[in-house]
Amino acid sequence: MDHDIEKRVTTVIDHRRLNQSGSSSLFTAFAISSLTLVVVTTLVLMCNFPMQPQRDFSEVKIEIKRVIQHLPLSSEKEGKRHNPIKQHTQVNEKLQVIETFSGNNLSDKFQKRANEFIDDGCEVNFVMTWISSIELFGNREVLAIESVFKSNPRGCLMILSATMDSPQGYTILKPFLDRGYKVLAVTPDLPFLLKGTAGETWLEEIKTGKRDPGKISLAQNLSNLMRLAFLYKYGGVYLDTDMIVLKSFKGLRNVIGAQTLDPSSTNWTRLNNAVLIFDKNHPLLLKFIEEFAKTFNGNIWGYNGPYLVSRVARAVEGSSGYNFTVMRPSVFYLVNWLEIKKFFKVPITKKDSKWVKTKLLQMQKRSYGLHLWNKFSKKYEIEQGSAMWKLVSEHCIICDIGSAS
DSSP, rough: HHHHHHHHHHHHHHHHHHHTSSSSSHHHHHHHHHHHHHHHHHHHHHHSSSOOOOHHHHHHHHHHHHHHGGGHHHHHHHHHHHHHHHHHHHHHHHHHHHHHTTTTTTTHHHHHHHHHHHHOOOHHHHHEEEESSSSGGOOHHHHHHHHHHHHOOOOOHHHHHTHHHHHHHHHHHHHHHTTTEEEEEEEOHHHHHHTTTTHHHHHHHHHHHHTTTOOSSSSHHHHHHHHHHHHHHHOEEEEEETOOOOOTTTTTOOOOEEEEEOOTOOEEEEEEEEEEEEOOTOOHHHHHHHHHHHOOOOTTTTTTTTHHHHHHHHTTTTTTTTOOOEEEHHHOSOOTTTTTTTHHHHHOOOOHHHHHHHHHHHHHHHOEEEOOOOOTTTOOOOTSSHHHHHHHHHHOOOOOGGGGG
16 A cells, blocks of 8 residues: 555656646755655554544543443452452551551450559540551640640540550650659550440451451541540540640540531531540440441541541430530630631731630630641641640640640
8 A cells, every 4th residue: 555655656746747847946846845745644644543434522422421420330340350469468458457456465465554554543534546657646746645734634644556655655755754644555455445346346347358448547447446445445535636635624524526516506517536525334435336337438538437426426316325415616626627727827917816816715715625637737837926836835744835836
């Protein structure tokens, strides 16, 4: 085919030469170049496009719309077929965090340390979880510990963590121990904490691959479950590590905080599990664990945390046998995650200055704690003269304010 086209091109050029012998050599060269370019372009197009009728691309779009709803399921199946090694590796990496809390002889060691610590005359028993690396336990987390002991000097704080239960963790906690405060990092025994609850079955299903851990960090969901199981077993006050304690928690019992209210009815619309205060063996905690095991979804952020406690509390609210109090947002969540930035910055406008002043007055009257929403606020430094600067100054022990940013 290429030879025939080349032959026809040569014939055409020779014919033009015979009939236009009087033209200038410049015009001849130009004509030859132009014609050759057209022919070569035609040749390339013929080679790259199949000989078929022209398609209507609007029809292609319609076809895509018709099948797009099936794509996620199809691609998911293909992923499982084509990437079994990668998927298996990812699952194994997630399950390693479970093995950390299920080691040999861990149960006896955990029970002994937990019982001795809790029975040591604590006015309030606080507990936190830390299922991240020791390097990530920074100044913000230390500030949260400071606030606990500043407002509750005769309280005790247990940190459920394998990484903090180490020489490096001891170094972080030593300034508090040197000042006489009772704080302990201990590796939790998850099977022991879940024993006799629906969480026991969930844990076994995750370990054996019968339950999908999902895309969300398994450590995050283990923290959601671990706080519930610990409170059910021992009772006390659970706190996130980005909660600044502002007052003594001594008088609070069986409390959960609302994050949002319906502005028209003032009824709560969502709860949060960053602060949970419950007696040992409280039935609501058992319901939380049952819901976790029954409806676990590792692909939706918050589904097994704030959304879970909201679902269960709404379902049992007003039922006999359950005794708990939902606190207004001002108690723990006076500043929402969209506004928290204003607390870290010095107000520039009169409007912002008035807003900060109002929030601080409300906090002084109503709040037991302030959630810092570290997921959103960790990028902000504490500016000197800001509301956070004032709060840190008033609720710290070590008081290294500059490094608390």
